[in-house]
Amino acid sequence: MSEAASGAVEKLRGSTVINEIKKAGVRHILSVPDLHTSKGLLHPIAVDPEFKLIRVCKEDEILGIAAGLTYGNLRSLMLVQYTGFLYAMNAIRGVAIEQKLPVCMMIGLLGKEPGVLPTESRRFGLRIIEPILDVLGIPHTCIETDADTPRISAAIEEAWRTSRPTAILIGGRPEA
Amino acid sequence: MIDRKKALELLAARITDEIVVSTYSTATDWLSIIDRPLNYFSSGAMGLASSHGLGLALARPERRIIVLDGDGSLLMNLPTLVTIGRVAPRNFTHLVFCNGTYEANGGHPIPNPDVDFEGHARAAQIKKTFTVNDLDAFKDRIDYILHEEGPVFGSIKVEQGILGPRSYKDMYKGERRAALRSALGV
Numbered sequence: 001m002s003e004a005a006s007g008a009v010e011k012l013r014g015s016t017v018i019n020e021i022k023k024a025g026v027r028h029i030l031s032v033p034d035l036h037t038s039k040g041l042l043h044p045i046a047v048d049p050e051f052k053l054i055r056v057c058k059e060d061e062i063l064g065i066a067a068g069l070t071y072g073n074l075r076s077l078m079l080v081q082y083t084g085f086l087y088a089m090n091a092i093r094g095v096a097i098e099q100k101l102p103v104c105m106m107i108g109l110l111g112k113e114p115g116v117l118p119t120e121s122r123r124f125g126l127r128i129i130e131p132i133l134d135v136l137g138i139p140h141t142c143i144e145t146d147a148d149t150p151r152i153s154a155a156i157e158e159a160w161r162t163s164r165p166t167a168i169l170i171g172g173r174p175e176a
Numbered sequence: 177m178i179d180r181k182k183a184l185e186l187l188a189a190r191i192t193d194e195i196v197v198s199t200y201s202t203a204t205d206w207l208s209i210i211d212r213p214l215n216y217f218s219s220g221a222m223g224l225a226s227s228h229g230l231g232l233a234l235a236r237p238e239r240r241i242i243v244l245d246g247d248g249s250l251l252m253n254l255p256t257l258v259t260i261g262r263v264a265p266r267n268f269t270h271l272v273f274c275n276g277t278y279e280a281n282g283g284h285p286i287p288n289p290d291v292d293f294e295g296h297a298r299a300a301q302i303k304k305t306f307t308v309n310d311l312d313a314f315k316d317r318i319d320y321i322l323h324e325e326g327p328v329f330g331s332i333k334v335e336q337g338i339l340g341p342r343s344y345k346d347m348y349k350g351e352r353r354a355a356l357r358s359a360l361g362v
Contacts, residue, residue, distance in 0.1 A: 028234070052234075054263060057255030064224035068231020073362055094220025099353065 010145040012172035014040030020149050022050060024156035026075045026104070029053045030062040034081035036108030040174025042079060059084035063091035066103045075160065078105040082129050085167075089132075096165035097136060103165040104156050109142075112171050118142060133167050140167040180273050180334040181205045183314045184244070190318050191242070195232055195356070198244040199225040200280040202273050204342045206244060213359035217347040223252030226260065226270050233265035233326075236360065240267050240322065247274040247293065248286050254296065260327055261301035268326040270297075275336045283339045297329035307331040 018041065021029075029045050031053065045051050056062055062078045069076050085092070085107045096103035109118055112126050121127050133140045139158070141151045152168055159166035180202065188210040198206045199218040207215065216232065218225035229243035250256070250272050260270065276289030294307045304324060308314045314332060321330065 054234075054259070056259050060221060060224065061227045061253065061256055061259060063221065064218070064227025064229075065231035065234075068228045068233070069235045071232055071357065071360055071362055072235025074235050091221035091224060095224070098220055099350070 010147065012040075012143065012145050012149075012170075012174050014044055014174035014176055016146045016149045017041060017143070017152060017170070017174055018044060018048070020152035021077055021106075021156075024075065024104075024153040026077045026156060027052055028069055028074055028076035029079055030056060030065055030076050031079040032056060032059050032062075032081070032084050034079070034084070034108040034110060036081060036110035036173055037079060037106070037170055039176045041106075041170075044176065045079075059088035060091035063088060063095040063103060067095050067099065067101055070101055075102075075156065076104070077156075078103065079108075080105070081108045081110050082125060082169075083110075085129070086125070086132075092138075092165065093136065097138070100163050101165065102159040102163050104159050105165065105167045106152075106170060107167055108170045114172070115144075118169060118171060129169065138165050138167050140169060142169040142171045144172040177309065178311050178314055178332060178334045180275070180332075180337055181209070182311055183273075183332060183334065184209055186311070186315050187242075187318060187321070190322060194240040194242050194322065195236065196242050196244065197225050197229040197232065199249050200246055200344075201337055201342065202244045202246055203347055204344070205337065207347050213352075213355040215347075215352070216356055217344075217352065219344070219348045223249045223256075225249060226256045227253065229268065229270065230256070230260055230263060230265065233268040234263070237265075237267055240269065241265070242321065243268075243270045245270060245272045246279070247272055247276065247291070248278040248281070250293065251286055251291075257297050257300035257302060257329070261297075264327055266325050266327075269321050269324075269328040269330070270302075271321065271330045271332055273332045273334045275334050277336050279337055279339065280342065283336060293331040294329065297331075302327050302329045305329045305331075307333065309333045
């Protein structure tokens with residue numbers, strides 16, 4: 001039984017997530033701030049000299065920038081809230097999916113109840129994220145605790161190996 | 177007002193190893209003038225040409241990136257100017273061909289054809305900007321477009337081009353993106 005399904009909640013440390021991002025060779029972070037990942041991820045990333053953080057105004061910009069970066073084999077990570085993912089849907093469709101690009105999306109599930117699967121959330125906006133990713137054919141994984149974090153670098157590596165987008169959902173709120 | 181194709185012909189005569197990012201009507205004109213592996217056609221979502229160009233500028237700092245945008249397209253991604261102004265890539269030129277219409281979508285006017293794009297760029301802290309209204313002025317700017325340390329933003333006032341369906345099938349094919357990657361050794 002998964003932790004989410006069992007209702008048990010353990011910690012998700014931002015540093016563990018960040019180590020996985022680095023392990024996957026990502027150095028460019030493309031982001032619109034998300035309260036869910038703000039303290040544990042975005043603030044530490046902003047002051048980490050190993051990262052180049054590009055703050056964009058709206059999420060669909062990220063798809064163009066990430067596409068361009070692939071022409072230097074530069075790995076980037078889109079760090080946004082689920083609402084931003086929904087906002088950028090056409091660009092995700094047209095750029096990441098149809099052009100078969102390894103666009104890696106880390107999506108904060110703001111408001112997801114601890115220990116509850118995203119599809120079982122009380123919040124409509126959260127319940128629809130995984131079904132939408134399934135329709136789009138984008139592989140996805142949900143990170144709840146530190147124990148889940150090895151799936152982050154694995155997902156990014158797979159995206160680059162297959163030249164396909166991937167989505168890493170951040171279910172647990174990363175601690176600073 | 178400038179004949180867009182004549183302006184592009186002048187630019188095409190001067191480019192060497194720059195990556196040229198173009199979109200919609202400007203892209204079809206550009207491709208009809210010069211077909212080369214270093215052309216990058218922004219596709220998939222309208223308005224993102226400059227964002228693609230920004231990513232390319234960061235990925236390929238050794239090359240000049242020239243974005244040939246449209247006014248209708250830029251309006252769909254106007255905050256890109258703020259992002260570009262902040263990132264400030266030195267190898268980046270953003271030209272917006274302004275005809276006041278969504279030419280690719282039937283010639284309907286943009287919400288305000290009198291919008292001051294250069295003013296928007298300057299407000300976004302892009303310091304090197306210009307607006308040109310005639311072909312001679314554009315010609316005089318080509319060295320600046322190609323060589324001035326970026327980011328450079330130029331608003332080019334053009335006449336509306338030929339309306340009607342244009343085919344994007346050839347420019348959007350995957351082989352073109354593969355050719356660019358090959359040319360860049362990626």
